[in-house]
Amino acid sequence: MNSRHIFKMCNKLLLQQTISRSYGYKVVKRPDPKTLKMPAPGTTPSLMEIIKEKIKLNGPLTVAEYMHIVISNPTEGYYMKKEVIGEGGDFITSPEISQLFGEILGIWFYAETQKMGPGKPLQIVELGPGKATLLLDILRVLNRLGYKAPDLSLHLVEISSTMQSVQANRLCISHREVDLELPHNYEGETVSGIKVYWYNDLKKVPNNFSWYIAHEFFDVLPIHKFEKTEKGWRELLIDLDGQDKLYYRITAEETTSCKSLIRPPLDSGDRTELEISARGLGIARQLATRVDQFGGIALIADYGHEGEKGDTFRAFHKHKVVNPLENPGKCDLTADVDFSQLRIAASKTPSNENYALVMGPVKQKEFLERCQAEARLKVLMDNAKSESDREKIKMSYDMLIDPAKMGERFKFMAFYPSTMTEMLNKYPPLGFSTPLHDLTYFEKVKGVGAGDHLT
Template identity: 85%
Template sequence: MNSRILRMCNKLLIQQTISRGYAFKAVKRPDPKTLKMPAPGTAPSIMQIIKEKIRLNGPLTVAEYMHIISTNPTEGYYMKKEVIGEAGDFITSPEISQLFGEIIGIWFYSETQKMGPGKPLQIVELGPGKATLLLDILRVLNCFDYKPQDLSLHLVEISSTMQSVQANRLCISHREVDIALPHNYEGETVSGIKVYWYNDLKKVPTNFSWYIAHEFFDVLPIHKFEKTDDGWRELLIDLDGQDKLYYRITAEETASCKSLIRPPLDSGDRTELEISARSLGISRQLATRVDRYGGIALIADYGHEGEKGDTFRAFHKHKVVNPLENPGQCDLTADVDFSQLRIAASKSPYSDNYALVMGPVKQKDFLERCQAQIRLQVLLDNAKSDEDREKVQKSYEMLVDPQKMGERFKFMAFYPSVMEELLNKHPPLGFSTPKS
């Protein structure tokens, strides 16, 4: 009896299992190659997007707010216009003087000689701007007899607008590539150097490389925290009764509080804290790549060593403005906390070694230790007029003046952990005082 019932149940179950297959329907997915962005002017504004997200999901973290404004495909700040230069919202050191990029190129070449010939070479820049820094570095490498077959350029860039600017400045020809490839764009310089663009550092080949991150980390999204009587709480962005954005502090610990605020980041008597999870992750990536596959990473940005807590702001037409007003029209930025980058990248005493971290040092000290004054004198001697000489001198002063960029901007470098003994004997250029 029991066996007959069991056979009947099995038969029913088998029939049900088979019949369930008819509930599924084949769906044709859209071809990514045919997908197009909305026409200009037809997409919702950044403010509309932010308001709708807040209404649907509640207040935004500062990191979510920054991410939307920076990377929205149609209305994002970096996606729709050139933002660097006199006509933009800010200007960078390579745009101020060719001396800056040339010194960076000489520094990389000099430090690479401690490792070997440094060929073949990948130059990887994160957020290359208008590609001015790369052009200056390539001019230096040409003097050191690097041939087109000796190197390739790998640019990590999420903005199609800036990608176009970079391609037009660097390449004699350039084109889109198949979506299946790790890079999304490619080209060649007039001398035949191959150039590739990526939307993520993880997709860049893991070969011996020079990694450059100049004014890159300062725009990565941050979480903002304040210390209360009940412990650390996160600052969020919400809408008030007049439909305007404002800051509010959470009553309870958020997931970001629990995952990001750990010793020693919260040490001392700090009452405000800014942490970029993205920055910590990329710092670790750079350190791991350098340590495992060889090369050097150089970070140059304005920042501090853990003494500041509230640096989030916006720039519009070279002036500081309220970051919660006119979202999408201003450059959102926060000072880089170099102490956090050091923690994320430093060699550890455990099984996983990362990188030897040098710095940070002030931009003024780095350039002067690399003997930038010698290059300055050459540029002054070759200037064609008094007006040109004055321009060269003022540009250099802007880079090194403590009241301008000289102290606010800092440099940090990552070296392979196996170089510890060598660097003790031959200290890294720019991060130590040269012997007279």
């Protein structure tokens, strides 16, 4: 039998098989996404069980993978189940300590925007808004400075439905879920008519002139941990020991993360430990591009360093430092922000046209004092109703600026459009260089007392 005849027979058989398979398909009705609901907390496996199972199936986890699971698991994640900010939580933030903090930031944004133009219409975009306290204080200042509902809108980047609910109840007189087709997943309106939108990703926020606020946001983004050995940089992983407990181990070979993340100048000098957040670098680049291409300013405030630290990964529970590998989901995981890395990510590179002018970092004490925070402190104390209230206001301010508390550990960094080089040389950015001698903006808001609210 020749080969031509064999091919003819095979083609005939294959054709028959293809035709016969058309009767094997079954129509399956897909579920309606609108009717799907997440399991209730406590009805799913614990985070420790999930983590152990993943390690047993796939091997050790990177620290970044571990943090991602602990922070953002849909039902058992740390930020998904409860309010975690405040005296009753695991940590407290500057806006919760004193209204002065948010008011100074509001005045700073307004003053710097005047170097660009009127700044209207304005988008205020906050990444990880917490309990929305910072936004409430900024809105009170803007109301005093003449901003009305048509002049601005609020855009909140938040992955936790629990925190989203807290924010909506504090900011809005009405709020609701929206269709899945829209870029935002929730929306509301303040009592004065300001529109509020929630997103699960910065990329979905409209590209318009904006103030970008990232206060205690970068410190919770997942990090990769590396150590320098005799064979070069190696990654620290999280594994299970013989007693089924989590522990750190170092890789024998270079991981993909080693090859892709550790590049000059990050590994320069005599550093033997590195913490790098790939997501943090990506978001810093996004902010730089948005500010440069569409206008606005980005302000980052967080505790961190300028590349001198190595091992800062830790956990907080009830305001105390605890082992980050114990009780996952019940503790706040965090790492100091390496501001030198953010500067590299936001600054100009040969392959990018859009970049930012990076200012800072400067210590929180210096930033607040250069923005005349003491002038606002005096107004608040003069308007206090009692000596006890005055003492509380003063103690709160001291906590913000005391070098042993928040004054030096927390730092500020700002991104400006690259076109503002000449303007900033002529009028240096407030808080980052020369003090603010003109109290015009403070005079406008001096009548706002400690108990005043936006109307």
